[in-house]
Amino acid sequence: MATETIDQYELLIDGELVPAASNDTLKTLNPATEDPIGDVAAGDAEDIDRAVESASDAFPAWRDTPPQERGRVLTAIADAIRKNADRLARIETQDNGKPLSQATTDVEDCARYFEYYAGIADKIHGDSIPLTTEYVDYTLREPLGVTGQIIPWNFPISLVGRTIAPALAAGNVAVAKPAEQTPLTALEVGKLALDAGLPPGVLNVVPGFGAEAGAALASHPAVNGVSFTGSVVTGQQVAKMAVDNVTPVHLELGGKSPNVVFPDADFETAIDNTITAIFGTAAGQVCSAGSRLLVHEEIHSEFVDALTTRATELSVGPGxxxxDVGPLVSADQYDKVRKYLDIGRDEAGEPVAGGEAPERSGYFIEPTIFDHVDNDMRIAQEEIFGPVLSVIEFSDEQEALELANDVDYGLVAGIFTSDVGRAHRFARDVRAGQVYINEWFAGGVETPFGGYKQSGFGREKGLEAIRSYTQLKNVCANIDV
Amino acid sequence: MSEIDLTASLTITDRAQSVLRSLEDDRDEPVAIVLNDGCCDGMGPVALDASMVGANDVRIGSDGGIGVYAPRTKASLREGYNVIIDVTEATGVGSFSLEVPLGYRFTADEFKDERGKEA
Known part of the structure; x- marks a missing residue:
C-alpha cells in the first residue's frame, strides 16, 4: 500500500500558510506503517502570539458580519468539505490510522457540524424579562472573542467541526491547535474554509507540541475561551493556565463508561453494540467507548461466548x-495499551479474546476481552483507550447501578434492556453526561456532549455549544425617566 | 498534595533523570512526573512543572529528588506495584509532557513481580 505523499505543511495564520517562527517542524507518521507522511511546521508561543493577534484583528468584522452571512459562509465550508470528502478521509486514515470508512464518517460529521451551526448562526438571541412597568429588560448573547481549540488525535477532523463551527457561528474567531500526531486535516479544513469565503484571521490553525503551542494558547491573555479534549492531568493544567487570565474553559476528559446488559435485552442488538462500543470505533480510542461491560449473571456466559466469537472474527489491519480495527495512533499509545494487557493478565488472568500485538510493523493490538474482572481492578478503573474490554458480572439492578457509578469518570453510560422503566431509572440515577438506551453512540451533532465528575465540564454539540461560546449581557432600562 | 507509600518500588532510570534535570535547568524550576491514565493526551507519564501538580495528586514516591505522583483515587490501585520511569527517543508522539518537544518521551513500566527490575 503506497503512502500518499504529503510534503510540507505550514501553519495557517492570518489567511496565509507560513513556516513556524522557529522554522522547527514535527513529523507526523502513518501508524499503520510507522513511516513519516509529512513534515509539519511546529508552532510555539511566538506563532500562537501571531495567530491570536490575527484573530483579534479579525474579530470585530466577523462579530459584526450579519449572522445570516456567517451562516452562509459556514454552509459553504460544509459544501467544500463534502466535495473533498474522499481526499480528506484518505489523509485522515493515513495520519490517524483509523479505517477508511470510519474516517469517511468523520469527514461527513465535520461537514454536518458546519452545516448544523450555519443554521443556528441567525437564531442566537436573548430574552426579554418582565419587570415593573417602568423598566425594559433584555439579554444579549454575545461572542466571547478569540477562542482556542486544543484538538485531540482520535477524531481530528470531526473535532475540528465540533469545536470550531459553533464558535464561528456565534461570531467568535478561532485559533486551533491540532494534536501533533494528527495535524493534517485541521490544516486542510482551514484552507478549504478560506477558499469558501471565511475571512483571513477568523480561523487560524497552529500545529505544535502541547507543551509549547498548547500551553501558549491556554495561557494567552488575549484568548477569551478555551476548549480542551484530553486527559485529566492535562485538562487540569490547561484550566490552571486559563484561570490566571480568568478565561472560561471547557474540558472533555474521557471516561470509563459502563455498558450494562440485562437478560431482557435484545441479545443480538446488545452484542452488535458492545462490539461497536469498544472495538468498532477508532480501535477503542474514543472517550465514549463502552470499555466496561456490566453483564447480568443470568446471561453472562452466553453473552461473553458470543462476544468472544465476534471479537475474534474482527479483522485487524491498515486503515x-x-x-474492522486499525492501528493505534502512536508508539506511546501502543506501548501504553500493551502495558495494560500485562496488568490485565496480572489482575484477571488470560484474556478470553485477543491479548496480543500482532508481529508486524504498525501499532496494532488485537481486540481483547478480559472476563471476570472486579470493578476495583486497574483495568476496570483506568481508561486504557484501546481495544480492551473489561467484563464485570452483576446480579441485580441496584448492583449494576452501583458498579456503573463506581469510577472517577462520568462521560457516558449505556443500558440494554426491554424494560422501559428500568432504562429510565438507570438514566435517572447514573452519573454521566450522556445515557444511551439500546444503542451505543446514540445521538448526533444535535445532542449535547460532556462529562460528569472527572470527565470534565461544559458541553459541546447541539445548542449547548452555542451557550459555551457566548456570554450573556443583561440590559435594563428605566423608560419613565 | 499528600504522600502515600503504596508502591513496592519506584525507580527513575539514570537516562530519564538526565532528561528531567535538563528540563529543570531549562525551566529554572522543579519538574515532577504524574502517572496518568486516559483519553487522548498524556498516555504515558506526564512531566510537568512541580507547581502544576494537582491538589488531589498524591506522591507515590521519588527518585533522585524527582517526585512521582498519581491522582488520589488511582494511586491506591498501584499498591504493590514496582514502577520504573524511563525515557526513549520518540517521533510522532504528543502530549503536554515537557520532554516531547525535545524528541523524547517518558515511559512507565509497572509490574507486580520481578519482571524488568534489572532495567
Whole structure:
C-alpha cells in the first residue's frame, strides 16, 4: 500500500500558510506503517502570539458580519468539505490510522457540524424579562472573542467541526491547535474554509507540541475561551493556565463508561453494540467507548461466548484497507495499551479474546476481552483507550447501578434492556453526561456532549455549544425617566 | 498534595533523570512526573512543572529528588506495584509532557513481580 505523499505543511495564520517562527517542524507518521507522511511546521508561543493577534484583528468584522452571512459562509465550508470528502478521509486514515470508512464518517460529521451551526448562526438571541412597568429588560448573547481549540488525535477532523463551527457561528474567531500526531486535516479544513469565503484571521490553525503551542494558547491573555479534549492531568493544567487570565474553559476528559446488559435485552442488538462500543470505533480510542461491560449473571456466559466469537472474527489491519480495527495512533499509545494487557493478565488472568500485538510493523493490538474482572481492578478503573474490554458480572439492578457509578469518570453510560422503566431509572440515577438506551453512540451533532465528575465540564454539540461560546449581557432600562 | 507509600518500588532510570534535570535547568524550576491514565493526551507519564501538580495528586514516591505522583483515587490501585520511569527517543508522539518537544518521551513500566527490575 503506497503512502500518499504529503510534503510540507505550514501553519495557517492570518489567511496565509507560513513556516513556524522557529522554522522547527514535527513529523507526523502513518501508524499503520510507522513511516513519516509529512513534515509539519511546529508552532510555539511566538506563532500562537501571531495567530491570536490575527484573530483579534479579525474579530470585530466577523462579530459584526450579519449572522445570516456567517451562516452562509459556514454552509459553504460544509459544501467544500463534502466535495473533498474522499481526499480528506484518505489523509485522515493515513495520519490517524483509523479505517477508511470510519474516517469517511468523520469527514461527513465535520461537514454536518458546519452545516448544523450555519443554521443556528441567525437564531442566537436573548430574552426579554418582565419587570415593573417602568423598566425594559433584555439579554444579549454575545461572542466571547478569540477562542482556542486544543484538538485531540482520535477524531481530528470531526473535532475540528465540533469545536470550531459553533464558535464561528456565534461570531467568535478561532485559533486551533491540532494534536501533533494528527495535524493534517485541521490544516486542510482551514484552507478549504478560506477558499469558501471565511475571512483571513477568523480561523487560524497552529500545529505544535502541547507543551509549547498548547500551553501558549491556554495561557494567552488575549484568548477569551478555551476548549480542551484530553486527559485529566492535562485538562487540569490547561484550566490552571486559563484561570490566571480568568478565561472560561471547557474540558472533555474521557471516561470509563459502563455498558450494562440485562437478560431482557435484545441479545443480538446488545452484542452488535458492545462490539461497536469498544472495538468498532477508532480501535477503542474514543472517550465514549463502552470499555466496561456490566453483564447480568443470568446471561453472562452466553453473552461473553458470543462476544468472544465476534471479537475474534474482527479483522485487524491498515486503515486504508478498511479493516474492522486499525492501528493505534502512536508508539506511546501502543506501548501504553500493551502495558495494560500485562496488568490485565496480572489482575484477571488470560484474556478470553485477543491479548496480543500482532508481529508486524504498525501499532496494532488485537481486540481483547478480559472476563471476570472486579470493578476495583486497574483495568476496570483506568481508561486504557484501546481495544480492551473489561467484563464485570452483576446480579441485580441496584448492583449494576452501583458498579456503573463506581469510577472517577462520568462521560457516558449505556443500558440494554426491554424494560422501559428500568432504562429510565438507570438514566435517572447514573452519573454521566450522556445515557444511551439500546444503542451505543446514540445521538448526533444535535445532542449535547460532556462529562460528569472527572470527565470534565461544559458541553459541546447541539445548542449547548452555542451557550459555551457566548456570554450573556443583561440590559435594563428605566423608560419613565 | 499528600504522600502515600503504596508502591513496592519506584525507580527513575539514570537516562530519564538526565532528561528531567535538563528540563529543570531549562525551566529554572522543579519538574515532577504524574502517572496518568486516559483519553487522548498524556498516555504515558506526564512531566510537568512541580507547581502544576494537582491538589488531589498524591506522591507515590521519588527518585533522585524527582517526585512521582498519581491522582488520589488511582494511586491506591498501584499498591504493590514496582514502577520504573524511563525515557526513549520518540517521533510522532504528543502530549503536554515537557520532554516531547525535545524528541523524547517518558515511559512507565509497572509490574507486580520481578519482571524488568534489572532495567
Amino acid at each position: 486504508m484497507e478498511d479493516h
